[in-house]
Amino acid sequence: MTRVARALSELGHYHVMLKGCAGQLIFEDDDDRLYFLNLLNRRFTSAHIRLLAWCLMDNHVHLLFDDLDNQMSVAMHAIDTAYAKHFNQKTGRRGPVFQERFKSVIISDDKQLLRCVRYIHDNPAKAGISSAPLYRWSSFHEYFSHPEICDCEGILNLFGGTEAFYLSSTDGKPNPYFMPEGKHISDMDALEVARALLAPHEPYQLKTLPKSERNRLLAVLRHRGFTIDQISRLTGIGTNIIQRAK
The missing domain is CATH 3.30.70.1290 (Transposase IS200-like)
Incomplete structure (x- = not known):
């Protein structure tokens, strides 16, 4: 090739x-x-x-x-x-x-x-x-x-x-930079990048947000390169909901 x-x-x-x-x-x-x-x-x-x-x-x-x-x-x-x-x-x-x-x-x-x-x-x-x-x-x-x-x-x-x-x-602040694994973010970098993108919210807090805000932030993660399974592991939100979020 x-x-x-x-x-x-x-x-x-x-x-x-x-x-x-x-x-x-x-x-x-x-x-x-x-x-x-x-x-x-x-x-x-x-x-x-x-x-x-x-x-x-x-x-x-x-x-x-x-x-x-x-x-x-x-x-x-x-x-x-x-x-x-x-x-x-x-x-x-x-x-x-x-x-x-x-x-x-x-x-x-x-x-x-x-x-x-x-x-x-x-x-x-x-x-x-x-x-x-x-x-x-x-x-x-x-x-x-x-x-x-x-x-x-x-x-x-x-x-x-x-x-x-x-x-x-x-300073301990999360860093949004990452080294891609193909088109996606590595599991090693996923939590820190998610925390940087979602601040002031922690990933586990997304499921407590109003639906529109929750879905907006889920779409941000998907657009940045997170897989659906990674987002589900980080947030505790079901994969069907993540897949439909826009």
């Missing part, structure tokens, strides 16, 4: 996720993580790509970068190939380490950009591993010290400085 060419961002900003094949681990230890970061830095520097945020998880990686020269695909292929060679030689396994095609989201404006930065840094907390300030393997700490591989200045200026960045990152 012929692949559809990736859409290009007018601003040059992209959020990319690399996942291990079949959900497998892509890092055995911290040496692997350091190898990946050094490789990422070298390849992005040579391709004139500015890295803005990153987070390494056990079986996936999130990256946010500025690629005005449209070198993303070439750079990501080089990183994929080089890291697979390293990882396979070390572990004795064969084949690709990452899923064949990485996911990418175009970042269209500054508001989406800042929400994406927070989303990336929040990944360890969502996984129940660590809060963003305490997690070693993300760019969060680069925003409070001398940057190592990230270009932090532009993001900090948009937030309004280091203090504003920290407060916005740790």
